[in-house]
Amino acid sequence: MFAIGLDLGGTKIAAGVVAPDGRVVVSAVRPTPVGGGVPSVLAELAEAAQGVAAQAGLAVGEVEAAGLACPGPVDPATGTVSYAPNLHWRQVPVRELLSARLPWPCVVLNDADAAALGEAHFGAGRGAELMLYLTVSTGIGGGIVRQGELLTGAHGAAGEFGHQVIEPGGPLCRCGRQGCLEALASGTATARRAVERLRQERPSLLQQLAGGDPERITAALVGEAAARGDSLAAEVIAETASYLGIGVANLVAAFDPDRVVIGGGLANLGKRLLDPVRQLVRREVLPPAGERVEIVQATLGAFSGVVGAAWAARGAVSCS
Ligand SMILES: [Zn+2]
Structure with missing residues (x-):
């Protein structure tokens, strides 16, 4: 089954539908909204995820989970981002907020960790x-x-x-x-x-x-x-x-x-x-x-975080 990977940066959001073999089937990049605070960024993330799923022609049930790569330290137990200076975020319960906007189980992890997972499983x-x-x-x-x-x-x-x-x-x-x-x-x-x-x-x-x-x-x-x-x-x-x-x-x-x-x-x-x-x-x-x-x-280029976040999401679902 497919998983969705999201990579949130200070200036842009990358999203992709990722196959189990790590291939990015459909991808999109959009700017990170500025000035609207946490709700506008979360709304944009959810729209990006649903946008790539629709573009790939997938029904809700054909996506297993969604993973988000986020700047800053992330509490693995709660999916809360403690501090992301680029976004002016402190103690934001990102997993909870994203889960409320998407029909899939969500996981959140640090962006460099996501890229590391992507490269470890599907790249260099x-x-x-x-x-x-x-x-x-x-x-x-x-x-x-x-x-x-x-x-x-x-x-x-x-x-x-x-x-x-x-x-x-x-x-x-x-x-x-x-x-x-x-x-x-x-x-x-x-x-x-x-x-x-x-x-x-x-x-x-x-x-x-x-x-x-x-x-x-x-x-x-x-x-x-x-x-x-x-x-x-x-x-x-x-x-x-x-x-x-x-x-x-x-x-x-x-x-x-x-x-x-x-x-x-x-x-x-x-x-x-x-x-x-x-x-x-x-x-x-x-x-x-x-x-x-x-x-x-x-070797994965700009989409290593998307691929790794999707991999982490799939892993978290299959463990639970
Ligand atoms: Zn330093």
Whole structure:
């Protein structure tokens, strides 16, 4: 039977009808409503779920369950989101609210955890015994999957890989601390470092690509400039890779995973990002963990959260 996956972000909502083999049969993306508070976001989520079901021509009884990937820590027992700064949410009982609007059983889980589950079952993590997943985009999130099941920690807060301190006293992080991996190796941090270097008035292709407006510099643009041979952009990417490598090395030393899957927008940099991370992990982590771990790019792209949320929903229904 089919399940519906929803992925709620600060700017957009992704929805999909997902087959048991992980295929996204029908998908849709719509903007996250702003200004209407919790009720308007929940209404939009429910509409997105029903919209994709209708588009796939499914009757209510042909959908087994719906899963929602949500930013912030989620209490696995109640489906309550404790804190999601992007949405200005605190202690929102999302599962209860979504269940009231949909005809299917609902589960709610953290968005990085959902993406980790998606990759573990249907993407680059297939067959791994212990997989760590990192999403590197605006921020850095993570998830841990062992033998196909999420490890969420004693308080549901495991996998916050972006908030390990890499450089004490370093740049300020969104979490209020300094020198977190997220503040050094995320897409936002990469763009910021590129802008800082441009201020030193070094010539770079980036100026031209951004039309002379530093506000328009993104990590993707830095990647493009690096691919076209720009030395300033290549240095910035190398720095990002080196910070990320330290973060991943710490995780490999702590968990001894057989696979680390890197997703999110920055993973599109491919070998330019991953090769230095692999080298640093081999060099810095004691064998056998550092020698044997595989570090690979995620394969499900933007719908990993949708696929993982649908998988979690189906699993929760079949357990109950
Ligand atoms: Zn932080």
